[in-house]
Amino acid sequence: MITIDQARRIIAAGEARAQEIGVPVNITVLDAGAHLKAFSRMDGAVLGSIDLAMGKARTAVLFQTTSEAVWDYCKPGAPAHALELSNGGLAPFPGGISLFAPDGTVIGAVGVSGGAVPQDLEIAQAAAAAAA
Amino acid sequence: MITIDQARRIIAAGEARAQEIGVPVNITVLDAGAHLKAFSRMDGAVLGSIDLAMGKARTAVLFQTTSEAVWDYCKPGAPAHALELSNGGLAPFPGGISLFAPDGTVIGAVGVSGGAVPQDLEIAQAAAAAAA
Amino acid sequence: MITIDQARRIIAAGEARAQEIGVPVNITVLDAGAHLKAFSRMDGAVLGSIDLAMGKARTAVLFQTTSEAVWDYCKPGAPAHALELSNGGLAPFPGGISLFAPDGTVIGAVGVSGGAVPQDLEIAQAAAAAAA
């Protein structure tokens, strides 16, 4: 079970990286049941990226993987056409990462949005690394 | 415009009071346009109160008052029956408080849920007091 | 069929009365099919009243009456309990008024919100009077 202390460390690590890069982002932390644990919108992050940070984290935790891994199942030519329309709409692109306990149990996910996609991914990876 | 530093002070003040009382709560901070700025769910807070913390803060900021003040308009015998069905559903009971700049401009709102209603109100008041 | 020129006269008449009273309001004009024709939010009107102006006008036109007349059907003791939950949520209190052509055909409705309920009603009546 993810704790609020973990969630704060995750957000702090993500924001530290975002400040190094110089891009304001939203960071969402969800628990294993896809319920919101913590959220932070850095000053200057665009409003449209709030929902994207939520969506990436939700996409990741619902399938216990990363948000972009879900795209492999629904992209053109893949077998699960329109999978992205399920669950109220997924966000199957980089920036959502599931978090796991040492025993491999999923404990939640982090989602980042506000920068270019590679920036969001880099920030999400820095955030996720702080979950341990 | 509310800043993330303000939002963190608001949440910290609310959580300090919640810990004194001994009740885990969710705390939402919204900006003046009712968009999420920061959120924190203390360990042990029930899932159903996530949406209530959001709803109380939204109810407060949409009407630039407290969440319970909205009830005066929609309670039995008051003139705006079913007002609580508007805006996607309001939460017109204590725990949501609008935040104002020194010049009287609304800058956002805080919403608290997780305890008994008087506890939520006390925590929201402690949180709001830290906005200045 | 309501025209944009009529809708502008309706809004202008409502706003003139609102300025006399000294209360900023939202004014919605819908057509006979409950689709938006025109809308105006005066500077200073609270955000939560946007949806209420919409809801009052919609409540009125859907039943070809006034918004408060719908309350007679759903108030405690009346036969249509919870009618206000229908149609995505009604706003059965004063401030919505259906508009009729000289031959009695409904052509739309106006909805006003932002002040106290009696103020909204007075402004809506002034607005509706300009529809002719």
Add this chain to the structure above:
Amino acid sequence: MITIDQARRIIAAGEARAQEIGVPVNITVLDAGAHLKAFSRMDGAVLGSIDLAMGKARTAVLFQTTSEAVWDYCKPGAPAHALELSNGGLAPFPGGISLFAPDGTVIGAVGVSGGAVPQDLEIAQAAAAAAA
């Protein structure tokens, strides 16, 4: 903060261009928080384009850009697949333009729909030019 006077100038400029072109359109003006400020549907504009005018303006302001610029992030081959499903559904095609204060702060957006896409864009540009 966008004023109702600005919003009316924006709509008037858009409608003047629409009349020159000879195409009836809907014009939406939103504030910086994506809340409705003013709306006008010219006589003859199709009903389905009401929501499109809203959606284009919302898409623009949520990302502080134009509605079509958002498509660069979600079109086939771009990194944010299905981004258009976020925020309750985006409208990432021409006709939505963010509006900025002289200091670069976003103050809202205008959205136009009802004609062919190039017509909507031309009308939206004429409307946006009147915001200054």
